[in-house]
Amino acid sequence: MALPVAFFGLFFAYPVAAITARGLYSGGGWHFGRLLDVLGQSDIRHVLWFTTWQALASTALTLLLALPAAYVFARFSFPGKQVLRAVVTVPFVLPTVVVGTAFLALVGRGGLLDDLWGVRLDTTVWAILLAHVFFNYAVVVRTVGGLWAQLDPRQEEAARVLGASPLRAWRQVTLPALAPAVAAAALMVFLFTFTSFGVVQILGGPTFSTLEVEIYRQTSEIFDLSTAAVLTIVQFAAVGAILAVHAWTVRRRESALRLVDAAGTARRPRGVGQWALLAGVLGTVALLLVLPPAVLVQRSLDAPDFAYYRALTSEDGNVFLVPPIEAVGNSLEYALAATAIAVTIGALAAAALTRRDAGRLVRGFDALLMLPLGVSAVTVGFGFLIALDEPPLDLRATWILVPLAQALVGVPFVVRTMLPVLRAVDERLREAAAVLGASPWRVWREVDLPMVRRALLVAAGFAFAVSLGEFGATVFIARPDNPTLPVAVARLLGRAGELNYGQAMALSTILMLVCAIALLLLERIRPQSRTGSTGGTPVDRTGEF
Known part of the structure; x- marks a missing residue:
């Protein structure tokens, strides 16, 4: 648990706490009265009301249309x-x-x-x-x-x-x-x-x-x-x-x-x-x-001779310091690094959570792992800029900042994919290997790993896909000379002109194809459904979030 706890503490809890404290602490004191002042504003209450009712309406409409498909x-x-x-x-x-x-x-x-x-x-x-x-x-x-x-x-x-x-x-x-x-x-x-x-x-x-x-x-x-x-x-x-x-x-x-x-x-x-x-x-x-x-x-493809795609290779008239097409390579590099981080952290967390002697504190960490999916990614991104600007964590000028933010979103998917499979491994197999003299590392390598290898690949695929499309935090920390695909699309849509609109469509198509290919590969390696030993819980949870 040490590495997952340190990772979430440094790159999630600390930035979020830093940006929150920056807003509520000033002049040598805390201003919690600001909570009532902000919530008393009519425009803020309207935002809260719209956020809630559109989420309820979206949920009801999704259930109405998707439940027949589930059947x-x-x-x-x-x-x-x-x-x-x-x-x-x-x-x-x-x-x-x-x-x-x-x-x-x-x-x-x-x-x-x-x-x-x-x-x-x-x-x-x-x-x-x-x-x-x-x-x-x-x-x-x-x-x-x-x-x-x-x-x-x-x-x-x-x-x-x-x-x-x-x-x-x-x-x-x-x-x-x-x-x-x-x-x-x-x-x-x-x-x-x-x-x-x-x-x-x-x-x-x-x-x-x-x-x-x-x-x-x-x-x-x-x-x-x-x-x-x-x-x-x-x-x-x-x-x-x-x-x-x-x-x-x-x-x-x-x-x-x-x-x-x-x-x-x-x-x-x-x-x-x-x-x-x-x-x-x-x-x-x-x-x-x-x-x-x-x-x-x-x-x-509206423009003749693939004009929108060809325009991606030029930086003339764009808001970037490099041609927009370079966002493809940037996104792939960032997503691969984020996937490596997410799989490492998520696999360690999942392994710790499967231990039957895990205490209440460890089990509570399971719920905390889901928080990055719901806490404001905008807050996390801006918190990175506020908190990670002094030694020994002065990372604002480094490339690793983007993969770290993306990995925060990927880790929950890794844990949710691997945890049910690890829990379904018969504990007696591990105990038998240990009795025969295998070290804990060898038990993991020869008992657990063969059973969870496919789930590990699926987890890596999901982490790669969600890292590739992360936008809320990346929009703050991606540099103009190294934009990611979602940031490039958003900036092109924010500018007037048919060429910018067409380039946004072209980049979105490229991003969609990359994600679709990743998912099709996941479907081919998706673990087969089978029943574990804990109350008939199905092993295949790759589609449950």
């Missing part, structure tokens, strides 16, 4: 199912900047809907809600669908034999078993939409602002650190409460269910109703998940 993936077997699973999951690993850009190409000024019917949805809440559903669709499908596939269908069939209608059997037998998974998925969707930044910044315009966007505005535009500190504390408290409830739902799900092999529960659709449901899910996926990226690609 289809759980109970139906049809050609192309694995490909469709990858298509559904791709949006989740896409950077929020790409998601915002894709919907801008679809519903924004000069977008597909504007060209065909004169309809524009950018700067409206509907564009934000649809983009959030696009981004979080896979959370519900993978979390709920993964459990649904392992519920024994004979229980519902028995209720039907005893006279229950299909709806009543589902409501009284299946729904209670699914409730913890649905609650866990809903909480994670709410968390991601409550802290939304890139999507709201691109699609919302000046009209709509979430807490994360307002923290960015107060920090970088107004430079009101006290207001930003108060909003950070509010967001931190809200995220902590969400994660506490989420941890409770996960424990309830894992301890209350007995599961079966998922491979035996999927059947070919039968009857008009099941085929209609499958067709409806395929239509939803095509319109909601495939159309926006397709329009993005089409817009990037």
